[in-house]
Amino acid sequence: xxxxxxxxxxxxxxxxxxxxxxxxxxxxxxxxxxxxxxxxxxxxxxxxxxxxxxxxxxxxxxxxxxxxxxxxxxxxxxxxxxxxxxxxxxxxxxxxxxxxxxxxxxxxxxxxxxxxxxxxxxxxxxxxxxxxxxxxxxxxxxxxxxxxxxxxxxxxxxxxxxxxxxxxxxxxxxxxxxxxxxxxxxxxxxxxxxxxxxxxxxxxxxxxxxxxxxxxxxxxxxxxxxxxxxxxxxxxxxxxxxxxxxxxxxxxxxxxxxxxxxxxxxxxxxxxxxxxxxxxxxxxxxxxxxxxxxxxxxxxxxxxxxxxxxxxxxxxxxxxxxxxxxxxxxxxxxxxxxxxxxxxxxxxxxxxxxxxxxxxxxxxxxxxxxxxxxxxxxxxxxxxxxxxxxxxxxxxxxxxxxxxxxxxxxxxxxxxxxxxxxxxxxxxxxxxxxxxxxxxxxxxxxxxxxxxxxxxxxxxxxxxxxxxxxxxxxxxxxxxxxxxxxxxxxxxxxxxxx
Ligand SMILES: Cc1ncc(COP(=O)(O)O)c(C=O)c1O
Ligand SMILES: N[C@@H](CCCC[NH3+])C(=O)O
Numbered sequence: 001x002x003x004x005x006x007x008x009x010x011x012x013x014x015x016x017x018x019x020x021x022x023x024x025x026x027x028x029x030x031x032x033x034x035x036x037x038x039x040x041x042x043x044x045x046x047x048x049x050x051x052x053x054x055x056x057x058x059x060x061x062x063x064x065x066x067x068x069x070x071x072x073x074x075x076x077x078x079x080x081x082x083x084x085x086x087x088x089x090x091x092x093x094x095x096x097x098x099x100x101x102x103x104x105x106x107x108x109x110x111x112x113x114x115x116x117x118x119x120x121x122x123x124x125x126x127x128x129x130x131x132x133x134x135x136x137x138x139x140x141x142x143x144x145x146x147x148x149x150x151x152x153x154x155x156x157x158x159x160x161x162x163x164x165x166x167x168x169x170x171x172x173x174x175x176x177x178x179x180x181x182x183x184x185x186x187x188x189x190x191x192x193x194x195x196x197x198x199x200x201x202x203x204x205x206x207x208x209x210x211x212x213x214x215x216x217x218x219x220x221x222x223x224x225x226x227x228x229x230x231x232x233x234x235x236x237x238x239x240x241x242x243x244x245x246x247x248x249x250x251x252x253x254x255x256x257x258x259x260x261x262x263x264x265x266x267x268x269x270x271x272x273x274x275x276x277x278x279x280x281x282x283x284x285x286x287x288x289x290x291x292x293x294x295x296x297x298x299x300x301x302x303x304x305x306x307x308x309x310x311x312x313x314x315x316x317x318x319x320x321x322x323x324x325x326x327x328x329x330x331x332x333x334x335x336x337x338x339x340x341x342x343x344x345x346x347x348x349x350x351x352x353x354x355x356x357x358x359x360x361x362x363x364x365x366x367x368x369x370x371x372x373x374x375x376x377x378x379x380x381x382x383x384x385x386x387x388x389x390x391x392x393x394x395x396x397x398x399x400x401x402x403x404x405x406x407x408x409x410x411x412x413x414x415x416x417x418x419x420x421x422x423x424x425x426x427x428x429x430x431x432x433x434x435x436x437x438x439x440x441x442x443x444x445x446x447x448x449x450x451x452x453x454x455x456x457x458x459x460x461x462x463x464x465x466x467x468x469x470x471x472x473x474x475x476x477x478x479x480x481x482x483x484x485x486x487x488x489x490x491x492x493x494x495x496x497x498x
Contacts, residue, residue, distance in 0.1 A: 018419050019379040023316075026417050028438045030404040030452075031315035038319045039312050039404075039452045041074030041360055043476075050411025052450055055476025059364055059408050059448055062481060066474040068366040068448065069388035071459050073484050075477040078116070078360040078455075079123055081323075082106060085352050086124035088327035097331040099345045104323075105158050105179060107307045107353030108134045110456035111361070115475070115484050117141030120356070126156035126178065128307075128351045132168055135159060139175060151175055152203075158351070160215075162236050170194040173210045174203065179304065179349070181213045181265050183238060185245075188212070188252050188259070195258035211262035212253055213304060214239060216246045218284040220268050220277055237267070241288055250288075254296045261298060263346070264289055267306025270354060273320045275329040278305055282330060282348075283337045290341045302347040305330060309355040313453045314404040323355060354456035361455030361473070363392065364408065365433065367447045368425070382420045384439065386449060389424010390431045391468040393454055394461045397430045405434045409448035412440030422449065426466050459485065467493055 018025050033040040033052075044054050051058040055074050062072055085104040087093060094101035105128035106120040112134055117127050118141045127138040139151040158179030159172040169190035172180045182188055191210050198204035217238035239246040253261045266281045285303050293299040310320045330348055338345040365386035374380050395401035405422050418441045422434040433451060462470040472487030 017378045017380075019375050019381075020377070022419070022436065025419060026438055028314075028316065028404070028419070028436050029417060030406040030437060032406070036312065036315045036319075039315055039359065041077035041362060041452075042080055043074050043076055044362070044452075046411065052406065052408035054362060055481065056479035057476050057481055059450065062474060062476060063364060063366075063448065065481060066472060066483070066487075068364045069386065069392055069471045070487070071361045071363050071392075071454060071471060071473040073116075073361045073455065073473050073475045075119065075360075075475050078119055078356065081356040081360060082120050082123035082125050085323045085350070085356060088323040089348070089350060090124075093324075093327060094331055094348070097335050099331060099335065100347050102302065102304075102347040102349040103178075105156075105304075105349065105351045106356055107351045108138060109460060110353030110357040111458070111460045111473075112137050113473070113484050114140045114144065116357075118145055121145045121156065126158060128158040128160060128179065128353075130160040132171070135168075135171065135175075154178070162238075164190070166190045166193070170197070174198060176210075178211070179213055179263070179265075180210065181215050181304070182249060182253070183215045185239075185249055185252070188249060188256070192256050192258040199258075209258055209260045211260045213263040213265040213302075214246060214249050214253065214261070215265045215267070216241055216285060216288065218266050218268065218281045220281050220284070241284060246288065247292070250292055251296065254292070254298050261292075261300055263300050263302035263304055263349075265304040265306065267351065268308060270308050271310040272308045273310040273318070275321060275326055278308070278326065279329060279333040281305060282333050286334065286337045286341065286343070286346075289346065290343055293343065299343060300346060302349060303334075304349040304351065307351040307353045307355075309352055311354055311358040311453055311456075314402050316402075316404075320355070323352065356456075358453050358456035361453075361458065363388070363451045363454040363458065363471075365405075365422075365449045365451065367443065367445050367449060369445060370443070380419075382418050382439075382443075384420045384422045384443065384449075385425060386422055386433060387425060388471065389426045389433060389468075390428060391424070391426060391465050392462050392471050393433060393451070393458050394463065395457060396432045396435060397428070398461075400435075402436075403434045403451050403453070405437050405439065405449040405451050407440050407443060407447060408450035412442055414440045414442040416441035418443065422451075426468070428465075464488075464493065469493065 033044040089104045091101035105126040107128045129135040138157045154175040155178035162183045173194035215238040217240040221232040369385040371383040390397045417438040424431040469488035473484040
C-alpha cells in the first residue's frame, strides 16, 4: 500500500477530527492562485494537467533543472511590484497633491543579488542597503545599469544600520550615496572625517559635502511582531525625538561645514497593514522638521518614511493595502500637516522590501515522510516532513510567522483533507515550515508542496544549521529559467574550513 495520509484516519472516514480550539477541518486549505492572486506571483496558475506553473514553467520542469528545495523567483512579478512602487512615488502621482514626489528605495535586506538589484534599478527604484555586502552588490548593479564610473555617484543607493563602522561610512561617503542614514552620534564624526579626507585626496571638491539623513525614533509602535517593530523607545534603532538625542544629532550635522542635512528618516516596523502608524510617524517627523527650521533656518528637503508595508501569507489573512493606497495616505497627511505648520512640503521617500520581494518567490519542497500523531479525544495531526526547514525559512521559528502550502505537482483526486503540520529536517522541534494547513488526504511521499510568499526574508535570512546547504533561487520568465543564486554545495561548506 502506498504511504499516504489516507492510510491513517482521514476526513473521508470522518476520523480526522481537529484539536479543540483549532479551525474546522477544511478551513486552512491553501487558496489556488485564481482564488487569492495577491498570495502568489502574478504568473502562477494551474496547467491543464493540474500542475502549478510559474513563469510559464510547470513545477516538474523547474525541478528537473533545480531540484527541491528551491526558491522560485517570478521575474515579471518582481518587476511589476517594483514598477507599482516607482509609480506610486513618482512626480506625476504626487503632483495631484501639489507635491514633488520622491523615490522608492528597494530594501535589499529582503532579498538582494546583483540581478535583483538590477531589476529594481531598471524599474526606477533606488536600492537601500544595510551592510558592506549589500552595499557592494548595490554598487555592482549601479555600474551594470548606469555604466562604468557610475558607482562613485551612487545617488540611487542608501546605507542603513545601527553601529555603522568608520570604514562603512567612509565608503558610503566616497560613493556619494543619496541616503546615508545616521543612526548614532559617532557616525556623524565618521562622515565629516571622510569628507575631509576625500577633499584632501581630490576625490571631493573643496566645497563638496556629504548628504545625510537622521533616523528618528518617533515612539510609534507598529509591526507584525515585537522583533520587527522598530520605532518604540526601548530598542536599538534610531535617535529619539523624545529624549532630544535626535535634535542633538541634527544640530551637529547642520553646523558641520562638511555635511548637509538632506532629510529626516523614520522606519516604524515591518509587516504593517494599517496606514495609521505611517501617518502618525509622518506627522511626528514633519513637526520636528518644522522645529529645526524655526531654530536653525534649515528646512529639510526630504523625509523618508522607511519600509514596512505588509503582505498576505496564508489566505486566511486579508489582502494588504496596495503601495498606491499607502502613497495616497502619505500624500494626504504630509499635505495636511505641512499646511497646518505653514511649511513647504518635502519630497517623500520610502524603502519597501517585503511588499516587492515577498510574493515574487515561492519555495518548492519535496515531501520526504509522513507521521500521524494522536492528540487525544480523537484528534490527530499529520506531520509532513520536507527536505529543508528553518534554514531556508527562519520566520516561523523566529516570529511564529504563519505560512500555507499547496499541493503543487498534481491536482489531488481526493475529496477530503487532513490537518497537517509541515516540518523541516533540523534538530529542533520548532523547525516548522507551515504550522497548520489542510492538505488533500492523499498527500504522499514525493509530492511537491509550494509555499507562497517566501521571497522576503527567506533566502536572505537562510543559514547552515546542521550543515544544511542553502537552497538556490531560480528565476523563471517566459518559459525559461536560470539561477539568480546557485544552491550551495557541500564543497562550499568545506571550502571555508581553516
Ligand atoms: C530601515 C529599514 N528600511 C526598510 C525596511 C524594509 O521593510 P519592509 O521589508 O517591511 O518593507 C526595513 C526592515 O524592516 C528597515 O529596517
Ligand atoms: N526580518 C523581518 C523583517 C525585517 C526587519 C528589518 N528591520 C521579517 O522577516 O519579517
